[in-house]
Every structure is written in C-alpha cells, then in structure tokens.
Amino acid sequence: MIDIGYFALCLALLASGYGVIASAVGARRGQLGLVRSGENAVIATCALLTMAVVALWQALIFHDFQVEYVAENSNRSMPLFYLVTALWGGQNGSLLFWGWILSLYSASVVALYRQRYRELMPYVVATLAFTSFFFCIVHLFAADPFQQLSFTPPDGRGLNPILQHPVMAIHPPLLYLGMVGMVVPFAFAIAALLSGKLDTTWLRASRRWTLIPWTFLGFGLLLGGKWAYVELGWGGYWAWDPVENSSLMPWLVATAFLHSIMIQERKGMLKVWNLALAILTYELCIFGTFMTRSGIISSVHAFAQSNIGPFFATFLIFSLVFSFGLLWLRLPLLKADNRLESFASRETAFLLNNWVLLGMLFAVFWGTVFPLVSEAFTGEQITVGAPFFNQVNIPIGLVLLLLTGAGPLFAWRRTSNESLRKNFTTPVTAGLIFVGILFALGLRDLYALLSFGLCAFVTIALGTEFHHGTRARMRSTSENYPMALYRLCAKSRRRYGGYLTHLALVLLFVGFTGKAFTQEFEFVLEKGTSRQVGNYQLSFESLAFAEASNHSTTAAALGLHRDGEFLGTLLPERRYYPAFDQGTTEVSIYSTLREDFYVILVGSAADHSAKFKVYINPLINFVWLGSIVFVLGALWAMWPTPRDRRLARVDRASAVGLLVPRKRPHHA
Amino acid sequence: MPSALLLTTLLLLGFSPAQAATREEIKSVAEELVCLCGNCSRESLATCVCTDFAVPEREAIGSALDQGQTRQQVIDGFIARFGSMGLASPPSEGFNLLAWIAPGAALLFGIALVRTLLVNWKGRDNDEVAQARSARADRSQYQDRLRRELDQFDDDDK
Numbered sequence: 001m002i003d004i005g006y007f008a009l010c011l012a013l014l015a016s017g018y019g020v021i022a023s024a025v026g027a028r029r030g031q032l033g034l035v036r037s038g039e040n041a042v043i044a045t046c047a048l049l050t051m052a053v054v055a056l057w058q059a060l061i062f063h064d065f066q067v068e069y070v071a072e073n074s075n076r077s078m079p080l081f082y083l084v085t086a087l088w089g090g091q092n093g094s095l096l097f098w099g100w101i102l103s104l105y106s107a108s109v110v111a112l113y114r115q116r117y118r119e120l121m122p123y124v125v126a127t128l129a130f131t132s133f134f135f136c137i138v139h140l141f142a143a144d145p146f147q148q149l150s151f152t153p154p155d156g157r158g159l160n161p162i163l164q165h166p167v168m169a170i171h172p173p174l175l176y177l178g179m180v181g182m183v184v185p186f187a188f189a190i191a192a193l194l195s196g197k198l199d200t201t202w203l204r205a206s207r208r209w210t211l212i213p214w215t216f217l218g219f220g221l222l223l224g225g226k227w228a229y230v231e232l233g234w235g236g237y238w239a240w241d242p243v244e245n246s247s248l249m250p251w252l253v254a255t256a257f258l259h260s261i262m263i264q265e266r267k268g269m270l271k272v273w274n275l276a277l278a279i280l281t282y283e284l285c286i287f288g289t290f291m292t293r294s295g296i297i298s299s300v301h302a303f304a305q306s307n308i309g310p311f312f313a314t315f316l317i318f319s320l321v322f323s324f325g326l327l328w329l330r331l332p333l334l335k336a337d338n339r340l341e342s343f344a345s346r347e348t349a350f351l352l353n354n355w356v357l358l359g360m361l362f363a364v365f366w367g368t369v370f371p372l373v374s375e376a377f378t379g380e381q382i383t384v385g386a387p388f389f390n391q392v393n394i395p396i397g398l399v400l401l402l403l404t405g406a407g408p409l410f411a412w413r414r415t416s417n418e419s420l421r422k423n424f425t426t427p428v429t430a431g432l433i434f435v436g437i438l439f440a441l442g443l444r445d446l447y448a449l450l451s452f453g454l455c456a457f458v459t460i461a462l463g464t465e466f467h468h469g470t471r472a473r474m475r476s477t478s479e480n481y482p483m484a485l486y487r488l489c490a491k492s493r494r495r496y497g498g499y500l501t502h503l504a505l506v507l508l509f510v511g512f513t514g515k516a517f518t519q520e521f522e523f524v525l526e527k528g529t530s531r532q533v534g535n536y537q538l539s540f541e542s543l544a545f546a547e548a549s550n551h552s553t554t555a556a557a558l559g560l561h562r563d564g565e566f567l568g569t570l571l572p573e574r575r576y577y578p579a580f581d582q583g584t585t586e587v588s589i590y591s592t593l594r595e596d597f598y599v600i601l602v603g604s605a606a607d608h609s610a611k612f613k614v615y616i617n618p619l620i621n622f623v624w625l626g627s628i629v630f631v632l633g634a635l636w637a638m639w640p641t642p643r644d645r646r647l648a649r650v651d652r653a654s655a656v657g658l659l660v661p662r663k664r665p666h667h668a
Numbered sequence: 669m670p671s672a673l674l675l676t677t678l679l680l681l682g683f684s685p686a687q688a689a690t691r692e693e694i695k696s697v698a699e700e701l702v703c704l705c706g707n708c709s710r711e712s713l714a715t716c717v718c719t720d721f722a723v724p725e726r727e728a729i730g731s732a733l734d735q736g737q738t739r740q741q742v743i744d745g746f747i748a749r750f751g752s753m754g755l756a757s758p759p760s761e762g763f764n765l766l767a768w769i770a771p772g773a774a775l776l777f778g779i780a781l782v783r784t785l786l787v788n789w790k791g792r793d794n795d796e797v798a799q800a801r802s803a804r805a806d807r808s809q810y811q812d813r814l815r816r817e818l819d820q821f822d823d824d825d826k
Contacts, residue, residue, distance in 0.1 A: 359771070366771055382755065522726075603723070
C-alpha cells in the first residue's frame with residue numbers, strides 16, 4: 001500500500017504538471033481538446049492524491065511502523081479516532097493533507113464550471129494545477145510522508161499528547177480548508193489578469209469561493225481558541241502565537257476583500273485593489289503554512305521543523321513576483337468606471353473598513369516577524385508577545401467594531417445629512433446611555449467602557465436595520481412580523497447574512513472585553529479543607545493517582561459551592577506522558593453564560609496537599625456564542641439564491657460556442 | 669520516581685512562608701515577562717503553569733518584591749539572568765522602538781492613502797469615467813443585458 005501511495009504521488013506530480021501546460025497552451029491556441037484535457041488532469045491529480053491519503057491512513061490504522069511518519073506519530077495504544085487524526089498530527093502528513101484538500105477544491109471548481117466562466121477557466125485550472133504541482137514537489141522531495149525506516153520498530157511514539165483532544169480532530173482540518181480554499185479566488189484573479197477579462201466576472205465567481213474558506217478559517221480560529229482554553233491550561237484562548245497570527249492574517253485580508261468587492265460590483269471601482277487583495281490573501285496562506293511548518297519562529301504549533309523552508313520561500317517569492325508583476329502589466333486596463341458622489345457614503349465606509357483591516361494585518365504581521373527583523377539588525381533575540389499585540393490591536397479593533405455598526409447606516413452613493421442624523425441618533429444614544437449605566441455601576445476601565453458602549457451602538461444600529469426592513473415589508477405585504485423578517489432576510493441573503501456576522505463580532509467583543517475582568521487565584525489546599533475563591537467556596541475532597549497505558553494521571557476532586565448551594569464537582573487533572581516526557585493539564589470548568597470557574601491542578605505533594613490555579617473568566621462564553629452566530633451568518637450569506645441559479649443558466653446557455661476563449665485583441 | 673521527587677521539592681518551595689507581595693503585584697510583574705521553560709512557546713510568565721520554570725519564578729518574583737525590590741529591579745534581574753528574550757514585548761528603546769512605531773505609521777499612511785483616493789474619485793469628471801467605461805474588456809452584449817435585467821428583477825444584493 002505504501003508503495004502505491006508513493007507511486008500515486010509521483011503520478012500526481014506528472015498529472016498536475018501536465019495540467020498546467022495543457023491548460024495554458026490550450027487557452028493560448030484556443031484548442032478545446034487541450035483545455036478539457038487539462039481539466040481532466042486536475043481531476044486525476046485529485047484521485048491520485050486521494051489514493052496517497054488513503055495509503056497513509058491505511059498505514060496508520062494497521063500500524064505499519066516501518067513508515068517513519070507512522071512510527072513518529074502513532075502507536076498501538078491509540079484509539080482508531082486518533083489514528084485517523086494522526087494524518088494531520090505531524091509535519092509530512094499535514095502537508096499531504098494540505099495538498100489533498102487543494103486537489104479537492106480544484107476538482108470541485110473544475111467539475112462545477114465545465115460550462116461556466118469559460119474565458120477564465122483554462123487559466124484558473126493552470127493556476128490551481130501549478131499550486132498542486134508545487135505541493136507534489138514538496139511531498140516527494142522535502143517532506144515525504146512515505147519515507148521508510150531501515151527496520152520496523154515494534155511500536156510507534158504516538159501522537160503528541162496535547163493534540164489528543166476531540167477538538168484537534170476538527171480544528172486543523174477547518175484551518176486547512178480555510179487556508180487552502182483561498183487558492184480559488186487567487187486562481188480567478190490570476191485568470192482575469194492573464195486572460196484580460198477584467199470585468200466583474202472573476203469577482204462573481206470568487207465571492208462564494210472566498211466566503212467558504214473564510215467561514216472555515218474564522219470558525220477554525222475560534223475553535224482553536226476553544227482548544228487552547230480547555231487544553232493548554234492557561235485560562236485564555238488567544239495568545240498571539242505566531243501560528244495563530246499566521247491564520248488570522250489571511251482571514252483579515254479576506255474580510256477586507258469580501259467588503260471591497262461590493263464596491264467593484266456596484267460601482268466598478270477598486271479593481272486593482274480587489275485583485276491585490278485576492279493575491280495577498282493567497283500569499284499570506286502560503287506564508288502562514290511556511291511559517292508554521294518551517295518553524296522559523298518559535299511556537300507551540302511548530303511541532304516539527306524540517307527542510308521545507310527553502311522550497312516554500314522560493315515558491316512564495318516566485319508567486320509574489322509573478323502575480324504582482326502581472327497586475328502591474330495590466331494596470332492600464334484597470335481604470336475605475338465611476339466617480340464618487342459624496343464622502344458620506346457606503347463607499348467611504350467600505351474604504352475605511354479596508355483601511356482598518358489592513359492596518360490590523362500590518363500590526364499582526366509586523367509583530368510576528370519583528371523578532372527576525374530585530375535579530376537580523378541587532379543580533380539580539382527578543383520576544384514579541386501578547387502585551388505588544390494587545391496594546392497595538394485593541395484600539396484598532398475598537399475602530400473596527402465602530403465601523404461594523406456605522407457602515408450599514410450609510411447609504412450607497414450619498415447619505416443626506418438628515419438621514420445620517422436619523423440613522424445615528426438612536427444607536428449613539430443607546431451606546432452613551434449604556435456607558436453611563438456601566439460608569440454609574442463602577443466600571444472605570446477605559447477600553448472596557450468603550451468596547452461595551454460600541455457593542456450597544458452596533459447592536460442597536462443593526463437591530464434598527466432589521467426592524468426597519470421588516471416594517472417596510474409589512475407595509476407592502478400582508479405578512480406578520482416574524483414572517484416579514486424571515487422573508488426580508490431570505491430575499492437579501494448577502495445583506496442580512498452579513499449583518500448577522502456583524503452581530504457575531506459584537507458577541508465576540510463582549511467576550512473579549514470580559515478578559516479585562518478576569519480574576520485569578522493561586523493557592524495550596526490540604527485535602528479535606530476548603531477556601532473562599534471569589535464568590536465561590538471550593539473544597540478539596542480527594543486526590544487520586546492512576547496509570548493509563550500511555551500516561552500517568554493525578555486528579556483532584558473539588559466540590560464547588562456558591563452561597564451554600566452545591567454547583568458541582570470539578571475534576572482537574574495533571575497527566576504525564578513518558579514517551580514525550582511531557583506533562584499536560586486537564587482543566588476543569590464550571591461554566592455559565594455569566595462566567596467560567598476554571599481550575600487547574602498545578603501540582604500535588606505526597607502529603608496530599610495540592611496547588612491549584614483558578615481563573616474566573618467573566619463573559620467568556622460570549623466568544624463561543626459569537627462563533628456559532630458567525631457561522632450561521634456566513635452560511636446564510638453564502639446560501640445559493642434563485643438568482644444564482646438563473647445566472648448559472650444564463651452562463652451555460654451563452655457558453656455554447658465559447659467553451660474556449662477566442663483570441664481577442666488587447667485593449668490598451 | 670525522580671521527577672515526582674523534584675515536583676514535590678519545587679512545590680514545597682512554593683508552600684513556604686506567607687508572602688507580603690499580593691498576587692496582583694506579582695501578576696503585574698510576571699505579565700511583562702515570558703516563561704522560558706522551553707516546552708511552552710514563551711507563554712506569559714503570569715499564566716504558564718509549568719512547575720519547572722514559571723511557578724518557581726513567580727515565587728521568586730514574590731520574594732524579591734518582599735525584599736523591597738522595585739518592579740523594574742525585579743524585571744531587570746530576570747533579564748540579567750535569562751536575556752532580553754525574557755521580556756514579553758520589545759523594549760521601547762533603540763532599534764526595538766521600530767516595533768512600536770511602525771503599526772501607527774502604517775495606519776497614518778493608510779488613512780492618507782484613503783483620503784487621496786477619495787478626493788481623486790470625487791474630483792473625476794465625466795469624460796474620464798466614460799473613457800474608462802469604453803476601455804473595459806468587451807463581453808457578450810446579450811449576457812450583459814440579461815444580467816442587468818435579472819439584477820433589476822431581483823434585488824438580492826441591494
């Protein structure tokens with residue numbers, strides 16, 4: 001099976017290489033046969049990589065320890081579930097997984113657009129196949145997942161214990177689906193540039209192909225936060241770790257892209273900018289993978305370090321030069337079609353949104369790479385940690401939050417002073433009243449006041465949008481309120497789905513702001529004693545030791561009471577995995593919407609006393625609530641509409657005789 | 669089990685005398701520093717729970733504060749022992765000042781760019797717009813018209 005896997009990789013390299021050449025030549029010469037053959041090569045690449053992935057899964061599940069990857073990342077005691085997830089538990093496997101997802105995306109695009117976007121498709125296929133080609137080179141020459149050992153060890157090392165968590169089964173795949181998916185809008189951007197078909201066609205194709213990975217990436221990031229919160233045992237969910245940053249960065253740019261494409265669709269403006277954003281998103285995904293996987297910056301996520309660095313660096317530089325060079329060559333074709341009518345318009349709001357998102361991107365990028373810059377110039381090793389990122393990003397984040405509510409209050413083209421006053425009065429008043437109440441209640445933290453005030457402002461602003469729309473609909477139809485609201489949202493999915501994600505951002509910010517009020521305690525308790533912790537009483541009831549097949553565990557049983565009422569038993573654990581010489585903390589959490597009571601067993605002594613660390617994290621569950629609303633909003637916005645189906649029919653009907661781009665004169 | 673013994677010793681160290689420095693004081697110093705145990709990725713010293721570095725170091729910060737050292741002295745002491753990478757954020761002096769200035773500078777540059785763009789857009793006359801429109805890549809007239817009609821028919825992306 002292993003040989004089949006390796007052989008499949010070799011064939012995938014050939015198939016994807018052929019796909020690039022066939023599509024490019026077919027497009028240039030206008031030969032349908034070649035173009036189709038290039039598309040088929042993409043499907044074949046997908047089938048071959050699927051075979052390689054199945055081969056590696058087979059080796060993992062049936063314990064073929066002669067394969068180095070299997071010996072390094074699994075062992076006999078692991079349950080089937082973790083054997084399956086071990087595919088992305090280590091370096092070479094996760095790169096193969098990356099390449100496989102890439103091929104799945106590519107094959108889906110090819111299968112869906114056999115009769116659509118014909119002028120762009122050959123170039124799209126060439127770009128997708130070229131990325132696949134690069135990954136096949138990495139699989140074969142830098143990170144071979146099928147590398148065999150000269151002997152067969154009796155058992156493997158196993159999966160890194162901190163990865164043995166159910167969330168880890170979905171968090172990496174979601175992130176990969178997000179990072180890899182950004183290749184599709186990039187491919188359409190490159191296709192638009194290469195073919196010279198620079199109208200909004202490429203945007204129409206790209207919007208949903210951006211929304212899908214954008215949703216995966218956003219949800220993956222939040223889920224990663226959840227994992228860090230329950231598994232890493234430091235009471236937080238976001239550490240501004242280089243790897244977290246490297247997935248956040250493409251998400252920020254993709255968010256900017258999703259907004260700015262609306263300006264081009266409606267007004268024919270920002271053409272260069274949108275192409276640049278699509279390219280930048282993709283490059284950041286490659287950069288992120290490069291950073292995560294080459295371990296150039298120290299991180300919890302850089303589980304393995306290897307020689308893939310030069311491969312990625314070369315590819316990154318090549319694709320940057322190629323894409324932006326191409327964009328530069330096409331500049332004369334990319335003049336804006338319209339003029340701005342008023343500064344007080346949705347257009348301006350979107351530009352500001354792009355400014356804030358890109359500003360945040362720069363801050364994150366700069367903080368992430370600054371240790372390298374500093375070391376290169378001063379020779380001194382420094383750390384750029386959470387305090388830096390928080391100080392820089394909190395103010396930017398608050399401006400973003402403001403725009404989340406203010407943007408939708410501006411109309412396209414121009415907003416009259418009167419309607420501005422009308423739209424802003426209620427939300428601004430609500431925000432100010434809320435800040436006043438919180439201030440009266442004794443809240444003095446400036447950022448927290450600002451953040452809560454803005455949250456109230458945005459909620460009311462968006463609530464009013466929904467309400468006014470619904471009322472308008474009720475006047476023109478005989479529908480009741482809920483029905484009118486539903487129909488309104490179903491009629492304009494993009495708009496109201498978008499607003500829902502804005503509300504998700506509010507929930508997230510409520511959760512983030514709760515961080516300012518975290519209380520923490522660190523103390524030693526003797527068995528049988530209890531202690532007041534915040535508003536809670538914690539009693540240490542027992543301590544137990546156990547040996548499992550691959551780890552030893554110390555667990556404490558703690559009774560939690562508040563005001564004499566028994567709330568539950570908390571069981572924090574501390575585990576030790578000898579195979580990795582690594583200890584892990586299994587925290588125990590008593591969770592309510594108001595706050596989490598979060599206990600870590602720091603250590604225990606032979607006399608049955610133990611040291612605990614407790615965090616009381618107010619409002620943290622709003623973060624998880626926000627992630628659910630985020631996904632719902634995104635799904636609502638991307639769900640196909642009757643209009644999409646009609647457009648697809650039009651495209652197909654008009655594609656007859658146009659399956660291959662005709663040679664066209666270039667307009668200068 | 670030597671590791672268990674070590675753990676116990678370290679914990680007993682931590683158990684020792686009641687501290688005068690409050691948790692908040694220790695935390696505010698530890699937040700400026702990172703854990704250098706090598707297993708975590710330089711997590712904040714205030715939150716890391718590794719027993720071979722963060723926990724004893726936090727205790728050390730507590731006892732240094734008890735002995736009357738100032739915040740800055742404690743931080744300097746930590747840096748003297750472990751090097752400048754022990755600081756959680758780059759010191760705002762010398763070359764590292766660049767870390768702090770660049771994001772703000774980028775934002776200022778960005779807003780200037782946005783302003784220029786908006787002013788340019790607003791100032792365009794209709795001739796330029798017409799010119800740009802006619803320079804657009806051609807596409808099927810039929811498809812174009814149909815799409816426009818569909819857009820009017822259905823205001824999905826209003």
